[in-house]
Amino acid sequence: VQLQASGGGLVQAGGSLRLSCEASGFTLKNGAITWFRQAPGKEREGVICMDPSGNYAYYINSVKGQFTVLRDNAKNTVYLQMNSLKPDDTAIYYCATRRYRCSRDWVAMLYRGSGTQVTVSS
Numbered sequence: 001v002q003l004q005a006s007g008g009g010l011v012q013a014g015g016s017l018r019l020s021c022e023a024s025g026f027t028l029k030n031g032a033i034t035w036f037r038q039a040p041g042k043e044r045e046g047v048i049c050m051d052p053s054g055n056y057a058y059y060i061n062s063v064k065g066q067f068t069v070l071r072d073n074a075k076n077t078v079y080l081q082m083n084s085l086k087p088d089d090t091a092i093y094y095c096a097t098r099r100y101r102c103s104r105d106w107v108a109m110l111y112r113g114s115g116t117q118v119t120v121s122s
Contacts, residue, residue: 001111002024004021004114005116007116008092011118017085020078022075023077023078030099032102033078034109036106047059048063054071067083085118093116094112097111
């Protein structure tokens with residue numbers, strides 16, 4: 001099983017990015033997908049999760065209305081749409097999945113992907 005996050009880059013404050021999380025060996029629609037991030041000098045934290053029913057769990061209040069998770073079942077890919085980006089959103093972003101229910105806990109994930117760097121300039 002592999003999860004691969006991609007789509008990061010450098011963007012100005014106020015801009016948007018869409019990250020992708022592509023899976024092989026696991027059907028993403030059957031699991032809860034959590035996006036994590038780790039900013040420089042900080043611990044990795046859960047950001048947002050979507051469960052198999054399409055319900056959201058936000059683990060960082062500031063991203064409500066700013067970040068959205070989208071799922072393309074045909075491509076077995078999940079996206080993190082990030083709008084109105086701020087310099088504080090600068091981090092390495094990771095996707096991970098577990099069965100059934102959302103979790104913000106990295107160690108609770110069944111499969112964990114590699115990260116993609118997002119840098120927001122002021």
